[in-house]
Amino acid sequence: MTDATDHLTGDRIWTWRTPRHRLLLWAGWLGLVALFVFCWQVMTRGTIWAFVQDAPRQAADITDRMFPPALGYLPELMVPLWDTLNMATLGTMLGVVMAVPVAFLAARNTSPSPRLLRPLAMFVIVASRSINALIWALLLVAILGPGLLAGIIAIALRSIGFIGKLLYEAIEETDPRQIEAVTATGAGPAQILTYGIVPQVLPTFWGITVFRWDINIRESAILGLVGAGGLGLKLQASLNTLAWPQVTMIMIVILGTVVVSEWISARVRRALI
Incomplete structure (x- = not known):
């Protein structure tokens, strides 16, 4: 002023x-x-505006072909749905196992080597967050072949950055007075970590894990588009054959799965935090 x-x-x-x-x-x-x-x-620059002008008519035509959904196709989606849930769950668990030590190495108050190990851990977190799960899946499908294993590892590698970043920030925000109280009893580094830091970040850790699992269900539902199995594989097959009623049924199943996972995630986070 x-x-x-x-x-x-x-x-x-x-x-x-x-x-x-x-x-x-x-x-x-x-x-x-x-x-x-x-x-x-x-x-x-490369847009063909004639296609853009015709887009409403094409969208209305495809929408008309997508309804009614192919309800008889639902039983065939149960196994791919189970595969998708397993991919998200196992990928999240594997990601947590790898992200927890990375988070403790990245946090300023727990890193044993702020000049060497902390920058390395931060690089791992940034690299994981920079590459989308679909890109991880493309690379892993080329290396391991198509299947759920490639999807599980892709989900895990993508989860490291998300879980590691939020967890190391929670570790840095711990109350130093509780750590000082544990230190004053003559506790060693492992005991300080166990009794001074872990109890403070544990609710946040579980909340982050459940939240990431919820996200991974959405991501694993489309990894089949690149050969990683699950609902995405069925979606790709239906799109290739222009089976639009089947596409609608798959989208309904994905939507219902995401809604249920979101409800479970919200209830668990409310109970923990």
Whole structure:
């Protein structure tokens, strides 16, 4: 906030920003608009606008073909649904096993080597979060072949960054007074970790784990598109044969699974936190 003088009355007028700040603000908005226009031109350079104009008619045609859903196809989805749930659950468990030590190495107050091990752990977290589960699955299917194993490992590798980041932040936010109290009893590093830090982060840990499991169910449902098994494999087969009623049934099953997992996740987090 600044002040200026009215030349007619001589009174001081308070303004929120100086003229220089207002000019910079308008220049910033102008630059943002110019950047948006430039990005829009780059993104739409190869767009065939005739297809865009015809998109509503095509969408209405596909929607008409998708209904009614193929209810008789539901029994064939039970085994792929079970595979999807197993992929999400086992992938989450494996991700937790790998993420917990990484989180303790990344936290400033628990890392044994802040100059060496902490940057390495942070790199693992960033690398895991930077690569999507579909990309992990593509690489692992090429290495291990198609199947659930590739999907489980892909889910686990993707989960390391999510769980590790939230967990190491929770470790750094622990109450130092409780740690000091445990230290004052003559406890060693392992006992300080067990009785001073772990009890404080345990509710957060379980909440993060359940939340990630909920996310992994959604991701594992589509990993079959790249050969990792589960519902995505059925979805890919139905799309390839243009079996739209089957696609609708698969989408309904995925939606129902996500809704149930979200309900379970919310109830568990409410009970833990």
